[in-house]
Amino acid sequence: MRLQQMNSKKRVYLAAPLFNEMELNYNKSMAKKLSQYFDVFLPQEDGxxxxNLIKAGLPHERAERMVFDADIQAMKESDMLIAILNGAHIDEGVAFELGFSHxxxxxxxxxxxDIRQALPTGNNPMIQQSCERIFDSEETLFKWLTKNFKQAEIFSTDTTD
Incomplete structure (x- = not known):
């Protein structure tokens, strides 16, 4: 009988705006860093x-439904959502994904x-209260992830020798 170590990573949905090259590149970079800790679902790559669907000739309404259904399924299958909240106004898709996941x-x-914000008091309360924590630097985010989500070791019994 032999013990075999198996990796078990939590699944994270990375909710982020994806409407220009800068956002797309940043999201890829963040997903790569998060993949040290998680299996990452990045909608722009995994969804x-x-x-692209409209460019491929799908009717707009059908394409919207396909995107919606795929992202809902991915959120349901995730253990956690990390929401990129940058901008004076939080991206409406990110706000929905955050609300749904919460x-x-x-x-x-x-x-x-991003220091810009629409309300003088900070984030909209619906955003603020949906988040367990909001980090303002990658350093603090990744310190917290390292502390709270070290790679779990799961051992299974392998009877084939």
Whole structure:
């Protein structure tokens, strides 16, 4: 009988705006860093993009439904959501993803390095209260992840020798 070490990573949904090259590149970079700790679902790479479906000839309404259904399924299958909250106004898709994930009992973490905000008091309360924590630097986010999500070791019995 032999013990075999198996990796078990939590699944994280990275909710982020994805409408220009800068956002797309930043999201890829963040997903790569997060993959040290998690299996990352990045909608721009692992999901469907509306612009690509329409370009491929799908009717707009059908393409929207496909994107919506794929992202809902990915959020349901995730253990946690990390929301990029940068901008004076939080991206409406990110706000929806955050709200949906919070309502379904997922851990929700915010990340915001942008000092712009619409309300003089800070984030909209619906955003603020949906997040377990909101980090303002990659350093603090990744320190917290390292402390709270060290790679779990799961041992299974392998009877083939």
């Amino acid at each position: 469907l993009l509306l612009r 309502a379904t009992g997922k851990r929700c973490i915010g990340f915001k390095t």
